[in-house]
Amino acid sequence: MRHWLVKTEPDAFSLDDLRRESPALWDGVRNYQARNFLREMQLGDVVLIQHSSCKLPAVVGLAVVSELALPDPTASDPEHKGFDPRQVADIDADKPPRWVAPRLSYLRPLRTTLPIARLKARPELADSRLVRRARLSVMPLSESEAACIASLAGDTLLP
Template sequence: MRHWLVKTEPDAFSLEDLRRESPALWDGVRNYQARNFLREMQLGDVVLIQHSSCKVPAVVGLAVVSELALPDPTASDPEHKGFDPRQMADLEAGKTPRWVAPCLRYLRSLRSALPIARLKAKPELADSHLVRRARLSVMPLSEDEIQCIARLAGDDLKP
């Protein structure tokens, strides 16, 4: 089992939205490195949910991968802001879809939100994607990173 961190803007899709709509397709990712990480997710992997682009960006909850990445339907929808005409061409040609979306199932909120600023201040996280690639919306977390985050959160981060 691996651990991941995914970011979402709470005004667009919050942890509470995931709780209500669970399981939900984690769609709309349009960064190739983040897409590649979505492709690596396996059933049962634990996902930390981070609220971003808000007053206090923070890790707020846990989810689990409940279905492997499928073609992202928003990339094929001309009415969606994430529309990419190359997705339709890829699918029609029988190629691997350019953009994918796994299903995530809500597990629970953290005992208390963990501000990202606290994580970035920890020397043991200095080499993590969380600090080095702070704008990346999907990233893997190592076991050491998970243990550090769990200590800071006062939460075991277990489902």
């Protein structure tokens, strides 16, 4: 089992939205590195949910990968802001989809909300993508990084 961190803007799709709509496609990612990480997710992997672009960016809850990455339907929808005509061309040419979306199932909120500033101040996380590549919307976490976050939250990352 691997651990991941995914970011979402709570006014667009919050942890509570995931709880209500679970399981839900984690769609709309339009960064190639983040997309590649979505492709690597495996069933049962634990996902930490981070609220970003808000008053208090923080890791707020847990989800689990419940379905492997599928073609992201928002990339094929001309009415969606994430529409990408290359996705349609790839699918029409029987190529793998350019953009993908795994299905995540809600687990629970963390016992303690962890502000990103608090995580960035931890020396154990200094080399983490969370600190070095803070803008990346999907990233793997090492076992030690996941353990540090769980410890700070007074929680366990087990489903």
